[in-house]
Amino acid sequence: MKRNIITTADGSKTIQIEEWNEQYHSVHGAIQEAKHVFIKEGLYHYCSVNSADSNDVSILEIGFGTGLNAFITLLEADKLKTKIHYFGVEAFPVGIEEMNKLNYVEQLHAKNQEHLLKQMHESLWEVEQNISSFFTLTKQKKIFSDIKDINSYDIIYFDAFGSRVQPELWTETIFKKMYDALKINGVLVTYSAKGSVRRAMQTVGFEVERLQGPPGKREMLRASKLS
Ligand SMILES: C[S@@+](CC[C@H](N)C(=O)[O-])C[C@H]1O[C@@H](n2cnc3c(N)ncnc32)[C@H](O)[C@@H]1O
Numbered sequence: 001m002k003r004n005i006i007t008t009a010d011g012s013k014t015i016q017i018e019e020w021n022e023q024y025h026s027v028h029g030a031i032q033e034a035k036h037v038f039i040k041e042g043l044y045h046y047c048s049v050n051s052a053d054s055n056d057v058s059i060l061e062i063g064f065g066t067g068l069n070a071f072i073t074l075l076e077a078d079k080l081k082t083k084i085h086y087f088g089v090e091a092f093p094v095g096i097e098e099m100n101k102l103n104y105v106e107q108l109h110a111k112n113q114e115h116l117l118k119q120m121h122e123s124l125w126e127v128e129q130n131i132s133s134f135f136t137l138t139k140q141k142k143i144f145s146d147i148k149d150i151n152s153y154d155i156i157y158f159d160a161f162g163s164r165v166q167p168e169l170w171t172e173t174i175f176k177k178m179y180d181a182l183k184i185n186g187v188l189v190t191y192s193a194k195g196s197v198r199r200a201m202q203t204v205g206f207e208v209e210r211l212q213g214p215p216g217k218r219e220m221l222r223a224s225k226l227s
Contacts, residue, residue, distance in 0.1 A: 005101045009216065012107045015066065015098060020165045024065050026191065028216025031068070031107055033191060036214035038069050038157045039076055041222055042189035046155050047082065050185055056083045060153040060181060062144055062169075063160050064088030068104055070137065071117045075110060077134040085128070085136050087153070091143045096121060144169060149181040156182060158190035163197065170197050175223075176204040182225045193219035 002018040010029030016022070026033040046057065061069055070086055077084040099121055105114045116131050123129040125141045144160065156178055163170040170192065178188055190197070193210060198221055201208050206223035213220040 003098070005098070010107075012068075012104060013102045015094070015102075017161075020161070022161050022165045025068065026214060026216060029214065031072070031104070033214040033217075034069050034072050037189055037191045037220050038159070039072055041211055041220065042155050042157060042187060043073060043076060045189075045222070046187055047080065050154070056085070057155065058085040058153045059087065059155045059157060060147075060149070061086065061088045061157040061159060062178075064090035064093075064139060065159070066094050066099065066102055066104070067117060067120050068102075069157050069159060070120055071104060071110075071113075072108065074116060074120075074132060074135040075108065075113065078132055081134060083134050083136075085138070087138045087140060089140045089142060089144060089147065091141065093141070094121075144174060145177070147177050147181060151183050152181055154183055154186050156186070156188040158188050158192075163192065163194060170194070170200065172200045172203050175201050175206070178223075179204045179206060179225055184225055184227060186225045188223040188225075189220070190223075191217065191220050193217070193221055197221065 004016045004018055005013050006016045007013050008027050008030045010032045012030040014023050014025040014030045070088055119131055120137055123137060125139050128136050128138045131137050160166060160169040198208050201223045207226055209222045210219050211222055
Protein backbone atom coordinates (compact mmCIF):
# COMPACT_ATOMS: atom_id res chain seq x y z
CA MET A 1 0.00 0.00 0.00
CA LYS A 2 1.28 3.47 -0.85
CA ARG A 3 2.63 5.39 2.15
CA ASN A 4 3.16 9.16 2.35
CA ILE A 5 4.81 11.34 4.96
CA ILE A 6 2.47 14.17 5.93
CA THR A 7 2.72 17.12 8.34
CA THR A 8 0.08 17.27 11.07
CA ALA A 9 -1.41 20.44 12.58
CA ASP A 10 1.21 20.84 15.33
CA GLY A 11 4.08 20.61 12.86
CA SER A 12 5.03 17.00 13.65
CA LYS A 13 5.01 14.49 10.83
CA THR A 14 3.31 11.14 10.49
CA ILE A 15 2.87 8.31 8.00
CA GLN A 16 -0.30 8.12 5.95
CA ILE A 17 -1.57 4.95 4.28
CA GLU A 18 -3.12 6.39 1.16
CA GLU A 19 -5.45 3.55 0.24
CA TRP A 20 -7.00 3.52 3.72
CA ASN A 21 -6.86 7.30 4.19
CA GLU A 22 -5.50 6.38 7.64
CA GLN A 23 -2.57 7.89 9.56
CA TYR A 24 -0.23 6.56 12.25
CA HIS A 25 -1.24 9.59 14.36
CA SER A 26 -3.92 12.27 14.52
CA VAL A 27 -3.78 14.79 11.66
CA HIS A 28 -4.66 17.40 14.32
CA GLY A 29 -1.19 16.91 15.84
CA ALA A 30 0.82 13.72 16.21
CA ILE A 31 2.88 14.89 19.20
CA GLN A 32 -0.08 16.62 20.85
CA GLU A 33 -2.11 13.42 20.59
CA ALA A 34 0.67 11.26 22.02
CA LYS A 35 1.25 13.64 24.93
CA HIS A 36 -2.42 13.98 25.79
CA VAL A 37 -3.78 10.44 25.33
CA PHE A 38 -0.85 8.30 26.39
CA ILE A 39 1.35 10.48 28.61
CA LYS A 40 -1.14 12.68 30.46
CA GLU A 41 -4.15 10.35 30.68
CA GLY A 42 -2.10 7.12 30.80
CA LEU A 43 1.34 7.48 32.41
CA TYR A 44 0.73 10.56 34.57
CA HIS A 45 -2.69 9.39 35.65
CA TYR A 46 -1.34 5.97 36.63
CA CYS A 47 1.58 7.45 38.57
CA SER A 48 -0.64 9.91 40.45
CA VAL A 49 -3.19 7.24 41.47
CA ASN A 50 -0.61 4.56 42.32
CA SER A 51 2.15 6.68 43.83
CA ALA A 52 3.45 3.84 46.02
CA ASP A 53 3.96 1.48 43.05
CA SER A 54 4.98 4.01 40.46
CA ASN A 55 8.76 3.83 40.83
CA ASP A 56 8.74 0.87 38.47
CA VAL A 57 6.13 0.94 35.71
CA SER A 58 5.55 -1.55 32.90
CA ILE A 59 3.88 -0.40 29.69
CA LEU A 60 2.58 -2.45 26.76
CA GLU A 61 2.15 -0.59 23.50
CA ILE A 62 -0.26 -1.92 20.90
CA GLY A 63 1.40 -0.76 17.73
CA PHE A 64 5.03 0.38 18.25
CA GLY A 65 4.99 1.98 14.78
CA THR A 66 7.32 4.99 14.51
CA GLY A 67 8.34 4.75 18.18
CA LEU A 68 6.93 8.23 18.87
CA ASN A 69 4.96 7.16 21.96
CA ALA A 70 7.94 5.17 23.21
CA PHE A 71 10.36 8.08 22.68
CA ILE A 72 8.14 10.60 24.49
CA THR A 73 7.70 8.08 27.32
CA LEU A 74 11.49 7.74 27.58
CA LEU A 75 11.87 11.52 27.83
CA GLU A 76 9.21 11.57 30.58
CA ALA A 77 10.80 8.63 32.45
CA ASP A 78 14.05 10.57 32.69
CA LYS A 79 12.19 13.65 33.98
CA LEU A 80 10.11 11.67 36.50
CA LYS A 81 13.09 9.50 37.54
CA THR A 82 10.71 6.56 37.22
CA LYS A 83 11.96 3.26 35.86
CA ILE A 84 9.84 2.23 32.87
CA HIS A 85 9.86 -1.20 31.25
CA TYR A 86 8.35 -0.67 27.81
CA PHE A 87 7.06 -3.49 25.61
CA GLY A 88 6.22 -2.51 22.04
CA VAL A 89 4.29 -5.01 19.91
CA GLU A 90 4.54 -4.53 16.17
CA ALA A 91 4.02 -6.93 13.26
CA PHE A 92 5.06 -4.58 10.44
CA PRO A 93 8.04 -2.46 11.55
CA VAL A 94 8.62 0.99 10.10
CA GLY A 95 11.79 1.05 8.00
CA ILE A 96 14.76 3.32 8.74
CA GLU A 97 14.30 5.31 5.50
CA GLU A 98 10.80 6.31 6.55
CA MET A 99 11.96 7.03 10.09
CA ASN A 100 14.56 9.44 8.76
CA LYS A 101 11.81 11.52 7.13
CA LEU A 102 10.01 12.12 10.43
CA ASN A 103 10.87 15.12 12.61
CA TYR A 104 10.19 14.05 16.19
CA VAL A 105 13.63 14.88 17.58
CA GLU A 106 13.43 18.50 16.32
CA GLN A 107 9.79 18.96 17.32
CA LEU A 108 10.45 17.60 20.81
CA HIS A 109 13.66 19.64 21.19
CA ALA A 110 15.45 16.38 21.97
CA LYS A 111 18.59 16.66 19.88
CA ASN A 112 20.65 15.35 22.82
CA GLN A 113 18.56 12.17 22.90
CA GLU A 114 18.45 11.58 19.13
CA HIS A 115 20.74 8.56 19.45
CA LEU A 116 18.25 6.95 21.82
CA LEU A 117 15.44 6.99 19.24
CA LYS A 118 17.86 5.45 16.74
CA GLN A 119 18.85 2.85 19.30
CA MET A 120 15.19 1.95 19.85
CA HIS A 121 14.71 1.27 16.16
CA GLU A 122 17.95 -0.66 15.80
CA SER A 123 17.47 -2.73 18.95
CA LEU A 124 16.94 -6.46 18.64
CA TRP A 125 13.49 -7.97 18.78
CA GLU A 126 12.35 -10.05 21.75
CA VAL A 127 15.28 -8.92 23.95
CA GLU A 128 15.12 -6.37 26.77
CA GLN A 129 17.48 -3.49 26.00
CA ASN A 130 18.59 -0.70 28.34
CA ILE A 131 18.00 2.48 26.37
CA SER A 132 18.56 4.95 29.23
CA SER A 133 18.98 4.74 33.01
CA PHE A 134 15.22 4.89 33.42
CA PHE A 135 13.96 3.12 30.29
CA THR A 136 14.18 -0.43 29.00
CA LEU A 137 12.61 -1.52 25.73
CA THR A 138 11.50 -4.95 24.63
CA LYS A 139 10.18 -4.95 21.08
CA GLN A 140 8.02 -7.93 20.22
CA LYS A 141 7.44 -8.81 16.59
CA LYS A 142 4.04 -10.48 16.47
CA ILE A 143 0.40 -9.86 15.70
CA PHE A 144 -1.79 -8.50 18.48
CA SER A 145 -4.00 -11.60 18.57
CA ASP A 146 -0.93 -13.62 19.65
CA ILE A 147 -0.56 -11.66 22.91
CA LYS A 148 -1.01 -14.09 25.80
CA ASP A 149 0.44 -12.19 28.79
CA ILE A 150 -1.31 -12.45 32.15
CA ASN A 151 -1.12 -9.79 34.93
CA SER A 152 2.00 -8.32 33.37
CA TYR A 153 1.53 -4.59 32.72
CA ASP A 154 0.51 -1.44 34.60
CA ILE A 155 -0.47 0.54 31.51
CA ILE A 156 -1.51 -0.32 27.95
CA TYR A 157 -1.19 2.28 25.21
CA PHE A 158 -3.82 0.98 22.76
CA ASP A 159 -2.75 2.67 19.53
CA ALA A 160 -3.99 0.39 16.75
CA PHE A 161 -5.26 1.80 13.47
CA GLY A 162 -8.88 2.89 13.72
CA SER A 163 -11.86 0.54 13.74
CA ARG A 164 -12.94 1.88 10.34
CA VAL A 165 -9.96 0.13 8.74
CA GLN A 166 -9.14 -2.65 11.25
CA PRO A 167 -12.45 -3.46 13.03
CA GLU A 168 -11.08 -6.86 14.14
CA LEU A 169 -8.69 -5.08 16.56
CA TRP A 170 -11.45 -3.31 18.51
CA THR A 171 -13.42 -6.37 19.60
CA GLU A 172 -14.22 -8.15 22.86
CA THR A 173 -11.68 -10.85 21.89
CA ILE A 174 -8.80 -8.36 21.76
CA PHE A 175 -9.95 -6.36 24.80
CA LYS A 176 -10.21 -9.60 26.84
CA LYS A 177 -6.52 -10.20 26.01
CA MET A 178 -5.76 -6.64 27.12
CA TYR A 179 -7.73 -7.10 30.35
CA ASP A 180 -5.86 -10.31 31.14
CA ALA A 181 -2.50 -8.72 30.31
CA LEU A 182 -3.01 -5.85 32.79
CA LYS A 183 -2.26 -6.08 36.49
CA ILE A 184 -5.04 -5.11 38.92
CA ASN A 185 -5.33 -1.29 39.01
CA GLY A 186 -3.81 -1.18 35.55
CA VAL A 187 -5.21 1.16 32.91
CA LEU A 188 -5.62 1.07 29.14
CA VAL A 189 -5.80 4.35 27.24
CA THR A 190 -6.81 4.93 23.65
CA TYR A 191 -7.65 7.80 21.35
CA SER A 192 -10.92 6.12 20.31
CA ALA A 193 -14.19 7.18 21.92
CA LYS A 194 -16.59 5.02 19.91
CA GLY A 195 -19.63 3.61 21.71
CA SER A 196 -19.05 0.10 20.33
CA VAL A 197 -15.45 0.17 21.61
CA ARG A 198 -16.55 1.35 25.06
CA ARG A 199 -19.19 -1.41 25.23
CA ALA A 200 -16.70 -4.11 24.18
CA MET A 201 -14.35 -2.94 26.96
CA GLN A 202 -17.15 -2.98 29.54
CA THR A 203 -18.26 -6.47 28.49
CA VAL A 204 -14.84 -7.94 29.30
CA GLY A 205 -14.80 -6.30 32.74
CA PHE A 206 -13.24 -2.85 32.37
CA GLU A 207 -14.53 0.28 34.13
CA VAL A 208 -14.50 2.84 31.33
CA GLU A 209 -14.24 6.64 31.54
CA ARG A 210 -14.85 9.06 28.70
CA LEU A 211 -12.28 11.85 28.94
CA GLN A 212 -11.62 15.01 27.04
CA GLY A 213 -9.74 14.17 23.85
CA PRO A 214 -6.59 15.73 22.40
CA PRO A 215 -6.89 18.89 20.25
CA GLY A 216 -9.26 18.20 17.36
CA LYS A 217 -11.01 15.25 19.06
CA ARG A 218 -13.84 15.64 21.52
CA GLU A 219 -13.30 12.51 23.61
CA MET A 220 -11.03 9.53 24.33
CA LEU A 221 -11.34 6.46 26.56
CA ARG A 222 -9.55 5.19 29.64
CA ALA A 223 -10.36 1.65 30.82
CA SER A 224 -9.36 0.47 34.30
CA LYS A 225 -9.00 -3.09 35.61
CA LEU A 226 -10.27 -2.86 39.16
CA SER A 227 -10.46 -6.55 40.10
C1 LIG B 1 -1.63 3.70 14.62
S1 LIG B 1 -0.15 2.85 14.23
C2 LIG B 1 0.81 2.94 15.72
C3 LIG B 1 1.53 4.25 15.92
C4 LIG B 1 2.60 4.16 16.97
N1 LIG B 1 2.05 3.95 18.28
C5 LIG B 1 3.53 5.34 16.92
O1 LIG B 1 3.74 6.02 17.97
O2 LIG B 1 4.07 5.58 15.87
C6 LIG B 1 -0.69 1.13 14.33
C7 LIG B 1 0.44 0.13 14.23
O3 LIG B 1 -0.09 -1.18 14.39
C8 LIG B 1 0.59 -2.06 13.50
N2 LIG B 1 -0.32 -3.20 13.24
C9 LIG B 1 -1.44 -3.19 12.49
N3 LIG B 1 -2.07 -4.38 12.57
C10 LIG B 1 -1.34 -5.15 13.42
C11 LIG B 1 -1.51 -6.46 13.95
N4 LIG B 1 -2.56 -7.21 13.64
N5 LIG B 1 -0.57 -6.93 14.79
C12 LIG B 1 0.52 -6.16 15.12
N6 LIG B 1 0.73 -4.91 14.65
C13 LIG B 1 -0.20 -4.40 13.83
C14 LIG B 1 0.87 -1.21 12.29
O4 LIG B 1 1.95 -1.72 11.55
C15 LIG B 1 1.18 0.16 12.91
O5 LIG B 1 2.54 0.31 13.16
